[in-house]
Amino acid sequence: MSHTVADVNTVVERLWPLAGAEPWDAPGFLSGDPAATVDSVHLAVDAVVEVADEAVAAGADLLVVHHPLLLRGVTSVAEDRYKGAVLARLIRGGCALIAAHTNADVVETGTSAALAERLGLVDPRPIVPSDVPGRGIGRQGRLMEPTTLGRLARLLGEILPATASGIRVSGDYDSPVATIALCGGAGDSLLREPAVLAADVYITSDLRHHPASEFRENARLVGGPALIDVSHWASEWLWLETAAEQLAAALPGLAVTVSDVRTDPWDFTIVQ
CATH class of the missing domain: 3.40.1390.30 (NIF3 (NGG1p interacting factor 3)-like)
Structure with missing residues (x-):
């Protein structure tokens, strides 16, 4: 056709x-x-x-x-x-x-939803709902089985395509994690959202020094989530497979391919 x-x-x-x-x-x-x-x-x-x-x-x-x-x-x-x-x-x-x-971020099968699915979140819901039920920015949910912050970070390292910046974490390696808030791509605009503050960890990308530092210092004083910062490109690349399946299903006979080119801007890291 x-x-x-x-x-x-x-x-x-x-x-x-x-x-x-x-x-x-x-x-x-x-x-x-x-x-x-x-x-x-x-x-x-x-x-x-x-x-x-x-x-x-x-x-x-x-x-x-x-x-x-x-x-x-x-x-x-x-x-x-x-x-x-x-x-x-x-x-x-x-x-x-x-x-x-x-x-494409806000739909039920968007970028954050794709990451939530790969993590196996139960009952995922938007962090900031839209006027359309089930749609909105980011996702929040709970793990089927609790884990630790370190194990979760290692799982993200397996799920996401490799990048020079890897997985950066602010929090104790062995701290328990049962609830997760996440936002594919840059998500520091959501740091003050109630759903983020109520989670055990917030996963997003492009966290800048001052917002991240203030967030974690407040968490140390009054309690709050750990932070995991991942590559912007990697966090959104997962969605491409879902998008490809949707396009192929809607347009019979269309060949749909996904690029493996790493468009993350960083090439290597020196670990000190």
């Missing part, structure tokens, strides 16, 4: 409605011919040059990414600039570009 870019975009917007995106976000159909035929779709977290080259080399007609390439305004798409180079390579290669970002 033949599909067009417009057909796929319709499914993307049904699976991950644009109405669920944050006001500052810029997901959606970013480049390409809506009428072009699509036989193959490639999925990735980031539209970087290596991913664009990979998609074109694989013969993909459409690249679906999590992070919008044009999230912030640009005044040039010249090819000596990263965003211009990506767009030029995709356009020359006949590969359209669509992004599903915060609109």
